[in-house]
Amino acid sequence: MKILVPCKRVPDPDQKLRLNAETVGIDPAALTYILNPFDAIAVEEALRIRETAHPDAEVIAVSIAPAEGEADLRTALAMGADRALLIEHNGPTDPWNVARLLAAVIEHEQPTLVLMGKQAVDDDANQTGQFLAAQLGWPQATFASQIEFIDDGLRVHRETDLGIEVIRTTLPAIVTADLRLNEPRYASLPSILRAKKKSIEQTTPAELGVQLEPRVRLIGMELINSQRHCEKVETASNLLAKLRETEVVE
Amino acid sequence: MEHDGTALRSGSGAALGFARALSEDITAFVLGENLEAMAGEAAKLAPVLVADHPALAAPVADRWAHVIAEVARAQNAELIVATSTTWAKDIVGRAAGLLGGAMASDVIGHEMVDGELHLRRPMFAGAVNATIVLEGSPKIITVRPSAYDAPTAATTPFTIEAVATDAFDVEKLPNATQFESLDRKTGARPDVTEARIVVSGGRAFKNSEDFEQHVGGLADALGAATGSSRALVDAGITPNSLQVGQTGKIVAPELYLALGISGAVQHLAGMKNSRVIAAINQDPDAPIFEFADYGLVGDVYEEVPRLIAELNSSQ
Numbered sequence: 001m002k003i004l005v006p007c008k009r010v011p012d013p014d015q016k017l018r019l020n021a022e023t024v025g026i027d028p029a030a031l032t033y034i035l036n037p038f039d040a041i042a043v044e045e046a047l048r049i050r051e052t053a054h055p056d057a058e059v060i061a062v063s064i065a066p067a068e069g070e071a072d073l074r075t076a077l078a079m080g081a082d083r084a085l086l087i088e089h090n091g092p093t094d095p096w097n098v099a100r101l102l103a104a105v106i107e108h109e110q111p112t113l114v115l116m117g118k119q120a121v122d123d124d125a126n127q128t129g130q131f132l133a134a135q136l137g138w139p140q141a142t143f144a145s146q147i148e149f150i151d152d153g154l155r156v157h158r159e160t161d162l163g164i165e166v167i168r169t170t171l172p173a174i175v176t177a178d179l180r181l182n183e184p185r186y187a188s189l190p191s192i193l194r195a196k197k198k199s200i201e202q203t204t205p206a207e208l209g210v211q212l213e214p215r216v217r218l219i220g221m222e223l224i225n226s227q228r229h230c231e232k233v234e235t236a237s238n239l240l241a242k243l244r245e246t247e248v249v250e
Numbered sequence: 251m252e253h254d255g256t257a258l259r260s261g262s263g264a265a266l267g268f269a270r271a272l273s274e275d276i277t278a279f280v281l282g283e284n285l286e287a288m289a290g291e292a293a294k295l296a297p298v299l300v301a302d303h304p305a306l307a308a309p310v311a312d313r314w315a316h317v318i319a320e321v322a323r324a325q326n327a328e329l330i331v332a333t334s335t336t337w338a339k340d341i342v343g344r345a346a347g348l349l350g351g352a353m354a355s356d357v358i359g360h361e362m363v364d365g366e367l368h369l370r371r372p373m374f375a376g377a378v379n380a381t382i383v384l385e386g387s388p389k390i391i392t393v394r395p396s397a398y399d400a401p402t403a404a405t406t407p408f409t410i411e412a413v414a415t416d417a418f419d420v421e422k423l424p425n426a427t428q429f430e431s432l433d434r435k436t437g438a439r440p441d442v443t444e445a446r447i448v449v450s451g452g453r454a455f456k457n458s459e460d461f462e463q464h465v466g467g468l469a470d471a472l473g474a475a476t477g478s479s480r481a482l483v484d485a486g487i488t489p490n491s492l493q494v495g496q497t498g499k500i501v502a503p504e505l506y507l508a509l510g511i512s513g514a515v516q517h518l519a520g521m522k523n524s525r526v527i528a529a530i531n532q533d534p535d536a537p538i539f540e541f542a543d544y545g546l547v548g549d550v551y552e553e554v555p556r557l558i559a560e561l562n563s564s565q
């Protein structure tokens with residue numbers, strides 16, 4: 001059984017962002033990157049499946065990124081992924097085209113399960129898994145907080161606004177990971193060193209036969225700073241008085 | 251239009267508000283089973299199209315997205331809009347994947363510039379607002395309920411029409427997903443996304459009893475909903491339906507009270523558009539104060555009981 005895990009390289013959310021001179025993107029100077037936290041959860045879940053239900057599973061990490069994206073694939077390898085594939089691409093991508101590139105890889109690799117993050121913490125789109133499932137005509141289980149193998153398929157607990165929903169799907173399927181699915185492991189030093197020596201398979205959109213068709217054109221960005229000025233109050237009573245002044249509290 | 255099987259979800263009208271701002275020719279589409287009540291509600295806001303069928307009893311993504319896409323094609327819809335919720339992300343997102351992928355999520359503003367629809371949406375946990383243009387048609391958009399109002403209800407309801415019998419072929423509906431159960435969170439308090447006031451607690455609270463006594467107690471005194479940071483959800487102190495933030499719920503109440511919450515960007519993403527924000531934190535340099543209108547530096551275990559006592563004595 002093959003499990004494919006798409007891995008996105010994203011700016012580390014714990015840094016101050018600056019816009020580029022044209023204000024249509026983030027200034028790349030001095031930016032540090034990480035593996036999207038939700039994708040790390042997806043990698044972890046794939047490894048756990050290999051360690052428990054399916055010891056024969058092969059875990060393949062795939063990233064669409066410039067050459068530097070190898071670093072994030074090495075994170076996945078250090079965690080324990082068996083193989084890594086970089087689809088080298090410079091410039092913007094949107095969920096539609098990411099899904100098309102992944103679909104091309106899937107056609108070639110024929111995985112049984114695609115496990116991916118529910119959203120990337122840079123564009124916060126929360127679309128790619130759904131698009132990929134639609135393109136392939138596969139079932140989807142988004143926002144998974146628990147995955148169980150049953151008979152020929154999966155039982156998945158999903159985190160929805162209304163509460164935890166349980167669904168069953170056949171395989172192959174696309175599952176997108178929510179935060180509580182698991183807590184990703186830290187790679188040990190020896191495995192990080194070993195991952196450095198592993199080779200990363202390389203391809204390009206052209207080699208995959210995919211011509212990108214942009215769906216989202218970014219025309220501007222604006223940094224959002226707090227417009228509020230905090231008035232400090234001394235006591236609980238004063239706080240209540242202020243809230244009554246604003247008429248939100250009776 | 252999203253519903254929970256008995257009524258439209260509050261906030262679902264925001265999608266119609268957005269659509270109405272762009273076009274006179276809008277249709278509210280409701281799908282599921284036994285939709286009379288929901289169709290009736292929707293008909294106060296816009297002409298309604300319903301796909302009411304036992305095969306659509308549970309909102310499984312592959313089926314529902316298939317029907318949405320088929321109906322959108324039959325109607326030649328140029329724009330498909332839904333209010334941004336987990337339902338819309340799952341199902342309307344998949345429908346967008348069947349319709350060419352020109353999709354924008356969580357839209358908070360728009361503008362027509364030289365005949366082009368400019369959409370504003372947050373990125374990077376709300377640290378940035380991006381302006382984007384979608385290439386291709388139809389365009390699929392989810393909007394934040396806090397950003398758009400539902401159209402005003404009409405005095406005479408609009409028409410309700412069923413989709414044509416050949417709008418979708420029941421035999422051909424995807425069949426790879428089965429709904430098993432939904433564990434509805436039930437509670438006496440309003441939902442965090444629907445309340446006028448939200449009282450939210452963070453890591454300061456050591457266990458569920460303390461959370462219930464302080465955050466729950468203050469919420470009840472104010473008629474408010476309770477919310478929490480992810481720290482408490484992770485610690486098992488609060489259920490995940492209470493999580494506010496980038497990866498939880500996005501709220502914009504009249505008043506958001508943050509109790510013992512530090513103000514991490516991921517939390518701020520879920521509440522910083524509230525009208526009034528007040529925070530209690532023992533750390534005077536906690537980032538939450540930069541995003542608050544009123545701040546009290548103090549111990550929540552001391553200050554919150556004082557607030558509850560004063561509110562209860564004034565009633």
Ligand SMILES: Cc1cc2nc3c(=O)[nH]c(=O)nc-3n(C[C@H](O)[C@H](O)[C@H](O)COP(=O)(O)OP(=O)(O)OC[C@H]3O[C@@H](n4cnc5c(N)ncnc54)[C@H](O)[C@@H]3O)c2cc1C
Binds near residue numbers: 479481510536548551
């Ligand atoms: C991918 C990703 C997604 C995330 N999504 C979310 C999300 O959706 N929502 C979310 O909330 N977080 C999210 N987080 C987590 C976020 O980064 C923070 O870790 C979390 O919000 C911290 O919660 P907190 O403020 O309760 O805890 P802390 O940061 O630990 O803050 C506790 C605060 O309480 C104060 N305090 C302690 N004791 C007292 C006392 N007795 N009286 C008064 N004050 C006291 C402290 O001074 C401190 O400021 C996400 C993280 C990641 C990586």
